[in-house]
Each structure stands twice: as C-alpha cells, then as structure tokens.
Amino acid sequence: xxxxxxxxxxxxxxxxxxxxxxxxxxxxxxxxxxxxxxxxxxxxxxxxxxxxxxxxxxxxx
Numbered sequence: 001x002x003x004x005x006x007x008x009x010x011x012x013x014x015x016x017x018x019x020x021x022x023x024x025x026x027x028x029x030x031x032x033x034x035x036x037x038x039x040x041x042x043x044x045x046x047x048x049x050x051x052x053x054x055x056x057x058x059x060x061x
Contacts, residue, residue, distance in 0.1 A: 003055050007034050 011022040025031065030048055037054030 003036060003060070004034070006060050007055070 015021055030046065031050055032042075032053050033050050034053045034055060036056055037052070039054055039056050040059035042053040043051055
C-alpha cells in the first residue's frame with residue numbers, strides 16, 4: 001500500500017535525525033493506527049491507547 005510505505009519512510013527519516021525510534025507492533029497498548037479516512041487528521045500529542053492518524057488521498061502533498 002503506497003501510504004504505508006510513505007509513512008514508514010517518514011518515520012525512518014525522523015529516526016535517523018532524532019533520538020526517536022518507531023516499531024510496528026499491533027499489540028502495543030500505546031500505538032498509532034494509520035488509516036485512510038475522510039481527510040488528514042490526528043490528535044495533537046500523545047493521548048494514550050490507540051491514537052488515530054487519518055491519511056486520505058492527497059494528504060501526502
């Protein structure tokens with residue numbers, strides 16, 4: 001899926017330039033759920049548990 005690849009590249013870019021690391025783990029209590037929703041949105045900051053990140057068509061421009 002193109003959006004998943006783009007998200008992985010973006011997280012890799014961030015990891016290479018900061019002390020942040022990201023792992024793919026669907027069982028983690030605190031995680032980001034990336035999906036193709038109606039628009040481009042997410043909560044600001046960590047909310048705990050599963051946090052939605054909507055990336056609809058056109059969000060990568």
